[in-house]
Amino acid sequence: xxxxxxxxxxxxxxxxxxxxxxxxxxxxxxxxxxxxxxxxxxxxxxxxxxxxxxxxxxxxxxxxxxxxxxxxxxxxxxxxxxxxxxxxxxxxxxx
Amino acid sequence: xxxxxxxxxxxxxxxxxxxxxxxxxxxxxxxxxxxxxxxxxxxxxxxxxxxxxxxxxxxxxxxxxxxxxxxxxxxxxxxxxxxxxxxxxxxxxxxxxxxxxxxxxxxxxxxxxxxxxxxxxxxxxxxxxxxxxxxxxxxxxxxxxxxxxxxxxxxxxxxxxxxxxxxxxxxxxxxxxxxxxxxxxxxxxx
Numbered sequence: 001x002x003x004x005x006x007x008x009x010x011x012x013x014x015x016x017x018x019x020x021x022x023x024x025x026x027x028x029x030x031x032x033x034x035x036x037x038x039x040x041x042x043x044x045x046x047x048x049x050x051x052x053x054x055x056x057x058x059x060x061x062x063x064x065x066x067x068x069x070x071x072x073x074x075x076x077x078x079x080x081x082x083x084x085x086x087x088x089x090x091x092x093x094x095x
Numbered sequence: 096x097x098x099x100x101x102x103x104x105x106x107x108x109x110x111x112x113x114x115x116x117x118x119x120x121x122x123x124x125x126x127x128x129x130x131x132x133x134x135x136x137x138x139x140x141x142x143x144x145x146x147x148x149x150x151x152x153x154x155x156x157x158x159x160x161x162x163x164x165x166x167x168x169x170x171x172x173x174x175x176x177x178x179x180x181x182x183x184x185x186x187x188x189x190x191x192x193x194x195x196x197x198x199x200x201x202x203x204x205x206x207x208x209x210x211x212x213x214x215x216x217x218x219x220x221x222x223x224x225x226x227x228x229x230x231x232x233x234x235x236x237x238x239x240x241x242x243x244x245x246x247x248x249x250x251x252x253x254x255x256x257x258x259x260x261x262x263x264x265x266x267x268x269x270x271x272x273x274x275x276x277x278x279x280x281x282x283x284x285x
Contacts, residue, residue: 010099017096032113043177045250064102
């Protein structure tokens, strides 16, 4: 159950998030340029739609799943220190 | 971008922005293409006025119906570019009147969906629609002209309209008369 949950969550580390953001922007902008160019050169708007949609599918596949490339820099937390000793003081007596 | 769901939303959100920008650029590219068709000629070849009933709610008595045949030559190829979905071509008849001073009636139209069908060459074309005036009388009407119009419908962007090649004014005949008293002189314009 935990495994299924972790696949759905698909958490990635901070470096991975930065990379995913850059990839999203780059793939989609290039797709837009390529889509316009394809339609213009082939003189038919349907090629613009085809190129645009396939580039978008590519962007989803590249960015959404938690690929290993996004989890290469896991955070290392400081180990939990031993709990401090607790001293019980009877306040009433001292007053 | 921590979880899959956030990444899906992020990619989709930016996809909509890119789509909008590309669409705007496509609409703007219309400025680079010609908006006028090639040569257009329109001539009146034959016309006739008869009495008949109009199948419309308000029409209770017989109307006078005019039927105008025409020659049309038009090359709409220049209107087809990468963003043209279809071109609506139509021919209208304009005439003045006493009560209603400006009248325009479409008598023929065609939807052209590809540039291979964009060369129109019609000889003595029978109109698709007959003319009946709002007053019911159309015979012996003077100063009647034919005009060719087009409407370009793009995939993305604004519709554009245009018209060209008005024929020389002619006189509609009286009822029953097949040909007018004098054959109208029609000018070929381009």
